[in-house]
Amino acid sequence: MIDFSIPDELIAKRDRIRAFVTDTIVPYERDPRLTQHGPTDELRQEMIGKARAAGLLTIQAPTEYGGWGLSHLEQAVLFEAAGWSTLGPVAMNCAAPDEGNMFILSKVCNPEQADQFLRPVIEGHQRSVFAMTEPGGAGSDPGQLATAATFDGETFTINGLKWLITGARGAKTWIIMANLETNDHLQGGPTLFLADGDSPRIVLERIMNTMDRNYVEGHGVVRFDNLQLPKEALLGEAGQAFRYAQQRLAPARLTHCMRWLGAAERAQSIAIEHAKTRTAFGKTLGEHEGVSFMLADNEIALHQSRLSILHACWLMDQGEKARHESSMAKAFVSEELFKVADRCVQILGGIGISDETVVEMIFRDMRAFRLYDGPTEVHKYAIGRKVLR
Structure with missing residues (x-):
């Protein structure tokens, strides 16, 4: 049976979100902190506070993290309402790249990694990035991944250049894709790593000027300069990025x-x-x-x-x-x-x-x-x- 009806409870949530975005977030579209490079982190934090007070922060998170535990269909209805303003998803913490990063971390990371890297993103206290795209390397074809990682049994060392890294400036939770070289300890190949964005070896070279401005702090060019990570930084299994x-x-x-x-x-x-x-x-x-x-x-x-x-x-x-x-x-x-x-x-x-x-x-x-x-x-x-x- 094909049923296109939306349950009354979901309609009520949709209308609540639309009202919040219209009344509270739309006025921010004239805020000078919405810059050429997207909303500043200061503006994001202010809007996050509004969503938190309204009980509408990170609604897509699993219930164990305080979210609504939405199905994909429920997300479709509610995210459409949030999108009435391009700042709506930012305020509600369901914008890219954080929303997608929260999804993969909730599926792959271990409990210790979740406490350090996932929970603060869900709670809106810090932002995340997914660092894959490279100039002349990985992009639409991730098979061209050029960023390299080595492993000596205790420490990963990562070197490479990434660009179009959304939200790089000020982000704390970093998911980095690098090609792990053959070693005596782990399977090689494309691998994901978790890193703290405050590392001095994650060098933000510049913010790119792009035609869009709806992503917090824009898109950065980032260099990993002998970034050293402990073995606990491995996200999931090696070679499975x-x-x-x-x-x-x-x-x-x-x-x-x-x-x-x-x-x-x-x-x-x-x-x-x-x-x-x-x-x-x-x-x-x-x-x-x-x-x-x-x-x-x-x-x-x-x-x-x-x-x-x-x-x-x-x-x-x-x-x-x-x-x-x-x-x-x-x-x-x-x-x-x-x-x-x-x-x-x-x-x-x-x-x-x-x-x-x-x-x-x-x-x-x-x-x-x-x-x-x-x-x-x-x-x-x-x-x-x-x-x-």
Whole structure:
């Protein structure tokens, strides 16, 4: 049986989140601490405090950590509501990269690692990064991983250069992917490590200037300069980084879709209001067929995107990995929501390219979304390989 109804309890939670984001977080969109490089950590902490007071902090966490223990379907409904403002997920501590990092840490780390590296992130006291992407190395193809790690039986030593490391400045919990060289103690190959971001051997060289500005402290270029970690820093099993990354990426690409669906809805609502009130050539913009058709195309895209997300989430709630379906969702949703944002800019006309509304910011961030957790082309490549088998 196919049931598309949302339980009353979940509707109440959704409406509570939407009200919190609208009333408390949207005003921060004009805060000067929302910089070219995203919200500052100071702004994040202030918003985190608001969410904590409202009982809406890190709702996706397991119940043993104080969260709501949400299913993937429940996340889809609630993250969409949080995404009404691009700052909503930041405030509620369900934004990338922390949300995805919390997920993988809750699955892989041991109790001692959880106390040191996971719990403070869940509680909103510190931020995390996932350091994989490299200039000329790992990116869409992680098999090109160039950062190297050695192990002498007691200490790991890591050297390498990473970039596009989201939230690197000020983050305390670091998940580092490096290629562990052959040794006499552990299996070699791509491996994950946990590190404290305060280490002087984690060198933040610069913050990159990018078109998006919704991630806390932007994206950094980071060098590991003989970073030495104890053997307890090993996250999971040696040589299994790609397997663990896949566990993180399938749900994470869907939560990206959920949050950005909310932002696209916001842009559509602003475009609709403008089309109702702005006049041209003797009638409102909405009465012109060209504008009404764009709004209709947006509604169709929003609806189809939501269905694609919900289907992949439903499969995952049934215990399936849903890699194929989550890839289809990510490819489809990211492309369609970008078109939604683009049409909203067009409907708004001159103010659409200004900061008179948040649509311009949503448009730029939505363009970056097409690359997060794998560009569309990589997902289509994977989808094509599956259908050709």
